[in-house]
Each structure stands twice: as C-alpha cells, then as structure tokens.
Amino acid sequence: xxxxxxxxxxxxxxxxxxxxxxxxxxxxxxxxxxxxxxxxxxxxxxxxxxxxxxxxxxxxxxxxxxxxxxxxxxxxxxxxxxxxxxxxxxxxxxxxxxxxxxxxxxxxxxxxxxxxxxxxxxxxxxxxxxxxxxxxxxxxxxxxxxxxxxxxxxxxxxxxxxxxxxxxxxxxxxxxxxxxxxxxxxxxxxxxxx
Amino acid sequence: xxxxxxxxxxxxxxxxxxxxxxxxxxxxxxxxxxxxxxxxxxxxxxxxxxxxxxxxxxxxxxxxxxxxxxxxxxxxxxxxxxxxxxxxxxxxxxxxxxxxxxxxxxxxxxxxxxxxxxxxxxxxxxxxxxxxxxxxxxxxxxxxxxxxxxxxxxxxxxxxxxxxxxxxxxxxxxxxxxxxxxxxxxxxxxxxxxxxxxxxxxxxxxxxxxxxxxxxxxxxxxxxxxxxxxxxxxxxxxxxxxxxxxxxxxxxxxxxxxxxxxxxxxxxxxxxxxxxxxxxxxxxxxxxxxxxxxxxxxxxxxxxxxxxxxxxxxxxxxxxxxxx
Numbered sequence: 001x002x003x004x005x006x007x008x009x010x011x012x013x014x015x016x017x018x019x020x021x022x023x024x025x026x027x028x029x030x031x032x033x034x035x036x037x038x039x040x041x042x043x044x045x046x047x048x049x050x051x052x053x054x055x056x057x058x059x060x061x062x063x064x065x066x067x068x069x070x071x072x073x074x075x076x077x078x079x080x081x082x083x084x085x086x087x088x089x090x091x092x093x094x095x096x097x098x099x100x101x102x103x104x105x106x107x108x109x110x111x112x113x114x115x116x117x118x119x120x121x122x123x124x125x126x127x128x129x130x131x132x133x134x135x136x137x138x139x140x141x142x143x144x145x146x147x148x149x150x151x152x153x154x155x156x157x158x159x160x161x162x163x164x165x166x167x168x169x170x171x172x173x174x175x176x177x178x179x180x181x182x183x184x185x186x187x188x189x190x191x192x193x194x
Numbered sequence: 195x196x197x198x199x200x201x202x203x204x205x206x207x208x209x210x211x212x213x214x215x216x217x218x219x220x221x222x223x224x225x226x227x228x229x230x231x232x233x234x235x236x237x238x239x240x241x242x243x244x245x246x247x248x249x250x251x252x253x254x255x256x257x258x259x260x261x262x263x264x265x266x267x268x269x270x271x272x273x274x275x276x277x278x279x280x281x282x283x284x285x286x287x288x289x290x291x292x293x294x295x296x297x298x299x300x301x302x303x304x305x306x307x308x309x310x311x312x313x314x315x316x317x318x319x320x321x322x323x324x325x326x327x328x329x330x331x332x333x334x335x336x337x338x339x340x341x342x343x344x345x346x347x348x349x350x351x352x353x354x355x356x357x358x359x360x361x362x363x364x365x366x367x368x369x370x371x372x373x374x375x376x377x378x379x380x381x382x383x384x385x386x387x388x389x390x391x392x393x394x395x396x397x398x399x400x401x402x403x404x405x406x407x408x409x410x411x412x413x414x415x416x417x418x419x420x421x422x423x424x425x426x427x428x429x430x431x432x433x434x435x436x437x438x439x440x441x442x443x444x445x446x447x448x449x450x451x452x453x454x455x456x457x458x459x460x461x462x463x464x465x466x467x468x469x470x471x472x473x474x475x476x477x478x479x480x481x482x483x484x485x486x487x488x489x490x491x492x493x494x495x496x497x498x499x500x501x502x503x504x505x506x507x508x509x510x511x512x513x514x515x516x517x518x
Contacts (some may be wrong), residue, residue: 020246021251022246022288022295023287023290023291023292023295024291025347040392041391041392041408042404042408045404047403049338072268073404075352075392075394075395075396075403075408075509076239076352076353076395077352077353077356077391077392077395078352078353078357079339079352079356079367079392079483081356081357082356082357082366082367087209091357094245095242096246098243098244099243099244099245099246099476101203102243104246114244115431116396116400116401117226117243118397119240119400120240120241120244120385121244123238124237124238124240124241124242124244124245124509126375127235127237127241127252127430129235131235132206133203133204133206133233133235133238135203135208137215139399142399150491155446156208157400157437160206160437161437164475164476164477164478165207165210166207166208166209166210167207167208168206168207168475172206173246174232174233174234175232176234176255179255179306179307179308180234180252181305182305182306183251183255183302183304183305183306183308184248184252184254185305186251186304186305187245187247187248187251187299187302188247188248188300190247190302190310191245191246191247191248191459193450
C-alpha cells in the first residue's frame with residue numbers, strides 16, 4: 001500500500017500550470033534569479049514579479065497566484081523570455097495563468113486585478129461573431145461596461161480616428177464565418193474534454 | 195518574388211496608412227503580395243488569454259487557407275503587423291513541437307473541412323522580407339529622393355524581434371535591420387536606446403497609467419536624441435505613440451510633437467512616391483513640419499486643425515524649422 005502512495009504523486013498546481021502551457025515551458029528550471037522581473041516594463045505595477053509568481057507556483061499557492069494581477073499586467077513583450085538564462089517560456093506561462101484565472105473565476109476579484117480579462121473576452125466575442133476584430137464596438141462595449149463615466153474622455157480620440165478615416169462604424173464579417181464557427185465550436189468541445 | 199499577404203484587422207482601417215504604403219512600395223521593390231482570401235483575425239494577444247485550443251484553431255484556419263491557396267510554390271506568408279506575425283509563427287512552432295496539440299487543432303479544423311500540417315507555411319515579417327529578400331542594394335538603386343537631414347528614430351517594439359519563433363532575423367534587444375534600411379534611404383539614423391522596448395500594447399485600454407508611462411519613456415528618449423520622426427513597423431506601436439501622444443502631454447505636462455510614421459511610408463517617400471499614396475496625413479501628430487526637411491510637402495488638405503482648449507494656459511514652445 002505504502003509503495004503505491006509513494007509512486008503515484010498527486011497532481012500539483014505546478015503540474016497544472018505546465019499542462020496548460022503549450023510546448024515545454026521548462027518551468028522546473030527556474031533559478032529564482034529575477035532577470036524576468038528586472039526586465040519587465042510593467043513589473044513595478046505587478047503584485048508579484050514573474051520570479052515571485054514562479055516561487056508561489058512551486059509552493060502550490062494556487063489562490064494567491066490566480067488572484068494576483070501579475071499575468072494581467074503582462075504586456076506580452078517577451079523581454080523576460082529572451083533574457084531568461086534557463087530559457088523558460090515565461091510569456092506563455094503568463095497566458096496560461098490568465099486562462100486558469102478566468103476558468104477558476106478568480107479574476108473577478110476587482111480589487112487586485114484590472115478588467116483585462118473582460119477586455120480580452122469582449123475582443124474574443126467580436127472575433128467569434130464576425131471573424132475579424134471590430135475596434136469601435138470593442139472600445140464602446142468594454143468602456144460602457146466598465147468606465148461609463150470615462151466614455152466622454154474617449155470621444156476626442158474616437159472623433160480624431162474617424163476624421164482621419166481610421167475608424168469603421170460597422171464590423172466586417174468574413175465569408176467563411178459558418179466554417180469558422182464550426183471550427184471554434186469543435187475546438188471548445190475538445191478543450192473542455194481535456 | 196511572390197508571397198501570401200496577411201494584412202490583419204488593424205491594416206483594414208486603423209492602420210490603413212500602413213497597408214496603403216506597403217502596397218505602394220511593393221511594386222517598385224518587385225514583391226508580389228497576394229492577399230490571403232477570406233483570412234480571419236489572428237486573435238491578437240487577447241484570444242490566447244481566454245481559451246487555448248480555439249485560439250490555436252483560429253490562427254490555424256489562416257495557415258490552412260494559405261496552404262490551400264498556394265497549391266505548391268512558395269509557402270511564405272507575409273504579415274506587416276507584429277502581433278499577427280508572432281501569432282502565426284508561434285502557433286506553427288508549438289504545433290510542430292507538440293504533435294498532440296497539432297492533432298487536436300486539426301480535429302477542430304476538420305469541422306470546417308480544413309487541415310494543416312505544421313511547418314508547411316513560413317511566416318515572415320514585412321521588414322524581414324524587404325531587408326533580407328529584396329536586399330539593401332536593390333533598395334538603394336531605387337532611391338530618387340534621399341531623406342537627407344531627416345533624423346529618424348527606428349522603433350521596433352517587442353515582438354518582431356522577440357522571441358523569433360520563425361527564425362531570428364535580427365538581434366532580440368539591439369536590432370539593426372531598420373537602421374540599415376533608413377540609412378540606405380539617406381536618413382540620419384539616431385542610435386535609439388529604447389528601440390525594442392514596449393509601447394504598452396493593449397494597456398491603453400486596460401490601465402492607462404501604466405501605458406502612458408511606457409509611451410512617455412519612448413517619446414522622451416526619442417526627443418532627447420532630437421528625432422524628427424519615430425519610424426515604426428507595427429500598427430499597435432503607431433497607434434499608441436501617435437494617438438496617445440496628446441494624453442501623455444496632458445498627463446505629464448510635456449510638449450512632445452513627434453510624428454510616428456511607418457517604415458514603408460519613408461521607403462515610399464525616398465522612392466519619390468506621392469505622400470497621399472502612402473497614407474501620409476492619417477497620423478494624429480502632423481508629420482508635415484518634419485517631412486518638409488526632406489522636401490516632401492504632402493498635399494494633405496483634410497487634416498483637421500487642432501483646437502486649443504480655451505482655458506489652457508499658454509505653453510512656451512520652440513518654433514521649429516519649417517514651422518510658421
């Protein structure tokens with residue numbers, strides 16, 4: 001009995017993060033050197049730098065990791081990833097943490113996390129409906145939901161975009177939208193089954 | 195040279211100047227860009243943050259279409275947008291590395307009657323194609339209106355040079371392709387220290403304070419080096435530095451007026467193409483005073499005059515060469 005317990009290791013939070021990241025993220029190789037945090041343009045605004053997040057992941061502190069704003073402040077510039085001496089796929093891990101945080105519903109804690117997740121979801125919604133992104137719809141829907149009072153500040157920018165012919169008033173739908181819907185539907189089913 | 199062309203959503207409208215100037219310089223550069231039929235959004239940096247498999251399936255539909263439409267020949271797809279370039283090359287790389295992921299994505303694609311074998315399509319960035327396939331010598335031959343005296347800050351942003359999922363065509367932190375290109379056009383290229391730093395990406399929508407500080411750093415750095423113009427290769431960088439320059443000035447009490455142009459626009463000007471054909475005039479920060487230095491006087495009549503806030507305090511401002 002004891003041998004079975006020793007050989008079958010229960011799945012840890014660390015394993016979950018690795019499984020959620022495409023390719024081999026090499027997370028176990030982290031030296032805790034801090035090059036990532038030092039290279040990060042938004043590191044100063046994060047609850048925990050990427051290095052600290054990796055220590056929290058290794059310690060199995062799932063709640064603290066998925067509640068933190070770290071992944072949501074990642075601007076996806078890949079500085080950390082090219083500088084990491086252990087070649088850890090840091091940016092991809094940040095994306096994995098965003099997905100896990102949405103799935104766990106922990107991003108709803110607005111005290112620590114910006115509304116980045118909602119922005120991403122609104123964006124996804126438009127792409128799923130039309131096959132292409134729609135800036136005006138994205139900006140208005142997102143800001144109406146989250147900063148209705150700030151909408152007025154967006155007006156000059158929007159007008160400026162419009163006067164310079166840089167804004168569409170209607171979304172563009174791709175011809176193969178049915179095909180795209182079928183592909184995305186199957187992909188979601190596969191993702192949910194995993 | 196024939197390539198599949200993947201413009202991406204930004205270039206349809208927001209960055210139409212990039213699309214226009216790309217098309218305008220493609221002919222003299224002898225590159226044939228065939229737009230991928232019925233392409234869809236690459237998901238930018240948002241989709242991958244929400245759901246993994248649909249995000250990869252979304253990207254792969256484009257790769258599958260490109261493979262179908264190419265039917266042999268040169269399997270290369272050119273993306274002018276940094277995010278599109280990153281997403282297409284990254285999905286291809288990770289699917290090549292992980293047959294499991296590739297199989298799942300293909301199961302999803304099959305629902306739409308498509309399939310894709312990872313590694314079939316090579317994604318290239320437009321800058322890579324222009325500098326390395328066309329070559330600087332061929333470009334030099336075409337220059338009729340050299341951009342002498344124009345001080346250019348070459349700004350690469352993040353993901354064209356990092357992390358190089360396709361292949362590393364330039365240094366990850368100190369890229370020089372665009373520097374060399376601008377020098378060939380006759381411009382004075384400043385050694386721009388923040389050339390590969392981040393513009394904030396989508397942060398302007400999520401946390402303006404974070405974004406404006408990142409934009410301010412870039413503008414200050416370029417201004418410290420007396421740049422007449424910042425030249426970029428990404429629609430997101432152009433939008434952030436250009437449309438939010440005014441917000442930076444308001445937030446930090448600064449007075450930056452640095453026009454942000456696409457590298458293809460400067461290539462076009464040096465080739466003697468008319469400014470309006472290159473989409474010049476769509477930028478928020480007027481590029482005319484800077485371009486007057488190289489004798490390019492865009493006949494742009496529909497740029498709206500900027501109105502000063504009536505209550506604003508008068509700000510001391512140096513008149514520049516070429517300005518009233």
